[in-house]
Amino acid sequence: xxxxSQTPKYLVTQMGNDKSIKCEQNLGHDTMYWYKQDSKKFLxxxxxxxxxxxxxxxxxxxxxxxxxxxxAHLNLHINSLELGDSAVYFCASSQGTGHSGANVLTxxxxxxxxxx
Amino acid sequence: DQQVKxxxxxLSVQEGRISILNCDYTNSMFDYFLWYKKYPAEGPxxxxxxxSIKDKNxxxxxxxxxxxxxxxxxxxIVPSQPGDSAVYFCAASEVTGNQFYFGTGTSLTVIP
Numbered sequence: 001x002x003x004x005s006q007t008p009k010y011l012v013t014q015m016g017n018d019k020s021i022k023c024e025q026n027l028g029h030d031t032m033y034w035y036k037q038d039s040k041k042f043l044x045x046x047x048x049x050x051x052x053x054x055x056x057x058x059x060x061x062x063x064x065x066x067x068x069x070x071x072a073h074l075n076l077h078i079n080s081l082e083l084g085d086s087a088v089y090f091c092a093s094s095q096g097t098g099h100s101g102a103n104v105l106t107x108x109x110x111x112x113x114x115x116x
Numbered sequence: 117d118q119q120v121k122x123x124x125x126x127l128s129v130q131e132g133r134i135s136i137l138n139c140d141y142t143n144s145m146f147d148y149f150l151w152y153k154k155y156p157a158e159g160p161x162x163x164x165x166x167x168s169i170k171d172k173n174x175x176x177x178x179x180x181x182x183x184x185x186x187x188x189x190x191x192x193i194v195p196s197q198p199g200d201s202a203v204y205f206c207a208a209s210e211v212t213g214n215q216f217y218f219g220t221g222t223s224l225t226v227i228p
Binding site: 108 | 118157159162209220221
């Protein structure tokens with residue numbers, strides 16, 4: 001039973017389209033995240049939600065809109081896709097928000113988005 | 117500006133020998149560090165962590181060393197096994213921070 005699952009695993013689409021990636025965690029964690037891994041393999045945080053409340057919103061184009069219907073789900077919607085959006089997007093969750101020795105991220109398997 | 121750096125993109129080691137993966141950071145406020153391991157087509161999985169009050173943490177074959185004055189940490193794997201072949205990411209967090217900063221990873225290949 002997958003702890004953090006995200007769908008789809010692969011997504012190929014044309015520039016200008018709108019697409020969504022879904023994420024669900026069954027760990028009972030309070031916090032969920034979206035990370036982007038670009039072509040340089042740099043893993044960078046995009047958003048973080050704690051109990052459905054947005055707590056981290058890094059410098060991300062407003063074409064990216066996260067939505068958390070409940071604390072077990074965090075979806076990512078992307079409008080007007082651009083070539084530079086091609087990347088692997090990882091969903092993750094953790095027990096808490098603050099810094100602590102127990103605050104370890106559990107990642108999903110990633111969603112590879114290719115924009116043509 | 118990348119605050120966590122892994123300057124070696126790849127490393128090859130013979131089975132049974134020691135693997136040493138290095139990580140440097142620039143933010144002196146970082147005080148909690150983790151290593152993640154990633155296999156192809158999977159998400160990173162947590163391996164081992166260390167807080168700044170320690171300079172060493174050990175878990176089986178894996179040991180992480182922290183040198184705060186040099187802003188450097190390393191992961192030692194001994195003995196290395198072929199199943200250790202993966203990409204290893206170093207991550208760091210500030211005292212009051214609620215996010216982790218990741219390095220770009222080091223791809224380890226353990227040769228049987």
